[in-house]
Amino acid sequence: MSARPEALRAAARADLARLRARYPAQFRTDWPGRARLAALLAVLIGLAAFGYWRLDFSMARILHGLGRLGTFAVLMLPPSPEGQFWTFLHALGETLGIAFLGTLTAAVFAFPVAFLAARNVVPNPFARFAVRRGLDVMRSVDVLIWALIWINVVGLGPFAGALAIACSDFGALGKLFSEAIETCDKRAGEGVVASGGSRLHRIRFGLIPGVLPVLASQVLYFFESNTRSATIIGIVGAGGIGQYLTELIRVLELQQVAFLVLMILVTVAAIDWVSTRLRRAIIGPAAR
Amino acid sequence: MRGLTPLSPEREAALSGLYAAATGAARRRTLAGFALVAALALVAGLVAEVRPLVFAENIGKFTAYIQQILPPISLEHPLEDVRSWYWGLPKWLGLLGETLLMAYLGTLLGGLAGFALSFVAAANLVRSRLLRVGAKRLLELCRTVPEVVFALIFVIAFGLGPMVGVLAIAIHTTGALGKLFSEVVENIDMRPVEGLSASGATWVQTVRFAVLPQVLSNFASYALLRFEINVRGAGVMGFVGAGGIGQEFLVAIRNFYYADVSAILVLIILTVFCIDLATERVRHRLIGAEQAR
Numbered sequence: 086m087s088a089r090p091e092a093l094r095a096a097a098r099a100d101l102a103r104l105r106a107r108y109p110a111q112f113r114t115d116w117p118g119r120a121r122l123a124a125l126l127a128v129l130i131g132l133a134a135f136g137y138w139r140l141d142f143s144m145a146r147i148l149h150g151l152g153r154l155g156t157f158a159v160l161m162l163p164p165s166p167e168g169q170f171w172t173f174l175h176a177l178g179e180t181l182g183i184a185f186l187g188t189l190t191a192a193v194f195a196f197p198v199a200f201l202a203a204r205n206v207v208p209n210p211f212a213r214f215a216v217r218r219g220l221d222v223m224r225s226v227d228v229l230i231w232a233l234i235w236i237n238v239v240g241l242g243p244f245a246g247a248l249a250i251a252c253s254d255f256g257a258l259g260k261l262f263s264e265a266i267e268t269c270d271k272r273a274g275e276g277v278v279a280s281g282g283s284r285l286h287r288i289r290f291g292l293i294p295g296v297l298p299v300l301a302s303q304v305l306y307f308f309e310s311n312t313r314s315a316t317i318i319g320i321v322g323a324g325g326i327g328q329y330l331t332e333l334i335r336v337l338e339l340q341q342v343a344f345l346v347l348m349i350l351v352t353v354a355a356i357d358w359v360s361t362r363l364r365r366a367i368i369g370p371a372a373r
Numbered sequence: 374m375r376g377l378t379p380l381s382p383e384r385e386a387a388l389s390g391l392y393a394a395a396t397g398a399a400r401r402r403t404l405a406g407f408a409l410v411a412a413l414a415l416v417a418g419l420v421a422e423v424r425p426l427v428f429a430e431n432i433g434k435f436t437a438y439i440q441q442i443l444p445p446i447s448l449e450h451p452l453e454d455v456r457s458w459y460w461g462l463p464k465w466l467g468l469l470g471e472t473l474l475m476a477y478l479g480t481l482l483g484g485l486a487g488f489a490l491s492f493v494a495a496a497n498l499v500r501s502r503l504l505r506v507g508a509k510r511l512l513e514l515c516r517t518v519p520e521v522v523f524a525l526i527f528v529i530a531f532g533l534g535p536m537v538g539v540l541a542i543a544i545h546t547t548g549a550l551g552k553l554f555s556e557v558v559e560n561i562d563m564r565p566v567e568g569l570s571a572s573g574a575t576w577v578q579t580v581r582f583a584v585l586p587q588v589l590s591n592f593a594s595y596a597l598l599r600f601e602i603n604v605r606g607a608g609v610m611g612f613v614g615a616g617g618i619g620q621e622f623l624v625a626i627r628n629f630y631y632a633d634v635s636a637i638l639v640l641i642i643l644t645v646f647c648i649d650l651a652t653e654r655v656r657h658r659l660i661g662a663e664q665a666r
Contacts, residue, residue, distance in 0.1 A: 094573055133481055136474040140535040140616065150531035157530060182420035189414055225645035226638070229521075229609040233626050238435045239428060243421040317521045321612060324421065331613075334525045342526075346518060353517050 157339055164343035173329065177348055179243050180325035181356075183318065184311035187250025192304045195255050199262030205271060206288060217260070224256030228314050232323040243324025250311055250318070258307060265299045266292060298367050305360040305367075312356050316349050442635040458632055465618065465637060469644055471535055472617035475610065476603040478539045483546025484596045487512070490547065491554030492580055497563060512555075516548025520606055524615040535616025542603050542610070553595045554588070561587045594659045597652040604648050608641050 097104065105112050136142075166173055200206045202216040231249035239245050274291030282290065319327025326345060333342045380388070444458040459465075493499055494508035523541035531537050565583035574582070611619025618637060625633035 091573055129481070132474075132477060136478040136539075139474055140471065140478065140539060142536050142539075146531060146536065150527070153530040154526075157526065178420050182417035185413060185417040186421050186423065189410070189417075221646065221649070222642055225605065225642050225649070227605050227609045229612055230622070230638070230641075233623070234438070235435075237438055237626075238431050239424075240431075244423050244428070247421050247423065313517065313519055317519045320521060320525075330522060331525060334522075334529065337529070346522070350514075350517055 157337075160337070160339040161343035163340065164347055165340045166344045167338075167341055169341065173326065173345060173348060176319075176326040176329055177352060180315045180319075180327075181312060181352070183243050183246040183250060183323075183325050184308060184315040186247040187315070188254060188304060188308045188311050190247070190251035191254035191258050191307070192300075194251070195258035195262055196300070198255075199259050199266060200288065200292075202259060202263035203266040205267055205269070205274075206292070217263070220256045220259040222256070223252055224260065226253060228253045228318060229321055232318050232321050236322060241322045241324075246315060246318040246323035246325055249323060250314065254307055254311065258303065261303050262296075262300055265296050265303070269295045301367050302364045305364050309353075309356055309360045312353055442631045442638075444632050444635055458636055461621075461633070461636070465621065465640055468618040468621055469640060472607045472610075472619075473604060473644070473648075475535050475538045475542065475617055476600060476607040479542025479607065480546055480596060480600040480603050482539070482543035484550050484599070486543070486547040487549070487551035487554055488592070490551045491558055492584070494551065494555040495558035497559055497561070498566075498576075498580070498584070508551075509555075512548045512551040514548070515544050516552060518545075520545035521609070521613060524610055524613050528614050533614045533616075535610075538607060538610035538615035538617055541615060542606055545606075546599055546603060550595060550599055554592055557588050557591045557595075558584060590659045594656045597656050597659075601645075601648055601652045604645060608645075 198216065198220070202213055202220065204213065207213050207216075228249050231252045232245055235245040235248040235252075239248065269292055271291075273295060274287045277287045277291040315325050315327075316330070317327045319325040319329070320331045322328065326349065330342065330345050333339075333345065444454065446454040446458065490508050490512060494505055494512060496505060499505045499508075520541045523544050524537055527537040527540055531540070561584060565587070566579055569579045569583045607617050607619075608622075609619045611617045611621065612623050614620065618641065622634070622637045622641070624630075625637060
């Protein structure tokens with residue numbers, strides 16, 4: 086920093102009393118605001134302390150565990166597939182298949198349902214409320230729980246995983262789609278109605294062209310995040326690379342684990358890159 | 374509808390020809406896109422071992438399963454039935470509380486780490502490319518590895534228990550929130566920052582007085598959203614032995630304790646619902662405060 090700001094500060098310091106008199110609002114202490122902040126911090130810290138005690142955190146355990154993690158990190162080097170590269174690659178393909186099919190199925194089913202949950206399509210608040218809460222129930226059940234349920238129906242394997250992703254994403258996508266439909270510009274729809282179009286015409290020519298790019302971009306984003314969830318769905322036996330990952334972690338084959346994690350990272354990065362490109366192409370540079 | 378003169382036939386033909394030419398290209402592109410998606414779906418279906426026949430055969434099993442896990446509640450003595458359905462309520466509520474605490478601590482710890490890292494990763498505050506890119510890659514790594522994978526490894530290193538779940542959630546949250554936070558920081562109004570650095574403030578002072586007031590409500594809103602996501606995540610941590618209600622649920626589903634499955638599922642859904650509603654309320658107020666500023 087140059088000398089000039091210092092000089093400015095010194096001048097302000099020397100003149101402090103007059104500055105105080107001239108700008109009382111800037112110098113007044115906001116006691117109620119501070120009290121509220123202090124209370125909020127006290128609650129946050131109190132809860133954290135309670136959690137620390139209740140969940141038996143202990144520094145000794147953490148330090149001990151960190152030491153072991155260090156050992157694991159050394160054991161992970163160098164990452165190597167140890168002859169199982171093709172098995173892993175096949176499992177990775179399965180993972181991508183699960184994510185793709187799950188997202189696609191969810192999108193196909195969520196698309197019509199979302200219109201039923203949108204205020205500007207279904208004016209009846211009760212019908213809308215029912216559809217929305219239904220979507221919320223689907224959404225609030227985690228993918229792994231859905232996977233456990235579907236395993237009971239179609240047996241172990243990737244199919245159950247795809248169904249699980251489809252179910253939980255159906256809820257999430259339905260909600261997002263309906264919000265996109267609600268914020269859609271209504272002038273196009275009004276134009277269609279004014280020139281004699283029916284309600285269906287209004288949806289087909291007034292709403293769908295406006296929302297489709299947004300929906301497509303959301304679906305791509307979900308595909309991206311589903312490639313991540315699909316990697317863990319194998320933990321409960323629903324196919325994909327997660328199955329190998331779990332087994333190898335449990336038997337401490339850490340070099341293979343490191344290799345698998347690297348494969349996942351590379352795949353996810355590649356999918357991210359492709360889908361960001363596609364999203365930009367679909368809705369312009371505003372997509373991020 | 375007055376004064377509309379019908380077009381002459383040749384004019385109409387010319388116009389509809391133009392229209393067909395204009396829409397034809399777009400339509401072909403759409404069709405090609407659909408064909409591509411369909412082909413990919415077919416490949417994905419083969420890889421994911423989709424068996425429509427098995428599905429059709431077993432879809433009855435799904436409804437049967439739902440019927441099985443539905444609680445045996447009769448009209449004669451509904452209260453007693455509900456009581457016996459929720460025989461484990463005190464234990465389950467305790468586990469749910471544990472799950473919520475896990476999500477809270479994980480969000481808090483991860484939020485703090487993400488908070489610190491986000492300023493380092495923001496392009497408008499840190500000149501050093503090395504430092505910035507390093508922070509960004511670190512956040513990416515934390516975000517890309519799923520929290521359950523962290524939990525699996527941590528369970529072996531730290532031993533079973535909710536602490537592991539908290540650590541796993543915290544690491545994933547660091548990555549997710551750090552990225553969102555740094556994007557918020559990159560979009561701030563730079564004038565207060567310039568003013569402060571012009572009057573000789575240090576980097577920490579600049580962040581405290583020029584950046585923080587602008588970003589805090591957005592940060593809080595994102596942290597609440599993450600808390601909501603982490604509640605869901607904490608619910609399944611028990612599947613790998615990392616605490617919370619998940620373990621109880623897994624036992625119930627693996628051992629076919631049908632009524633317990635639905636009882637716990639309903640509890641989880643209700644909890645997630647309430648958290649969703651509460652955080653949405655607070656977030657709308659935060660966003661409202663932001664826009665009023």
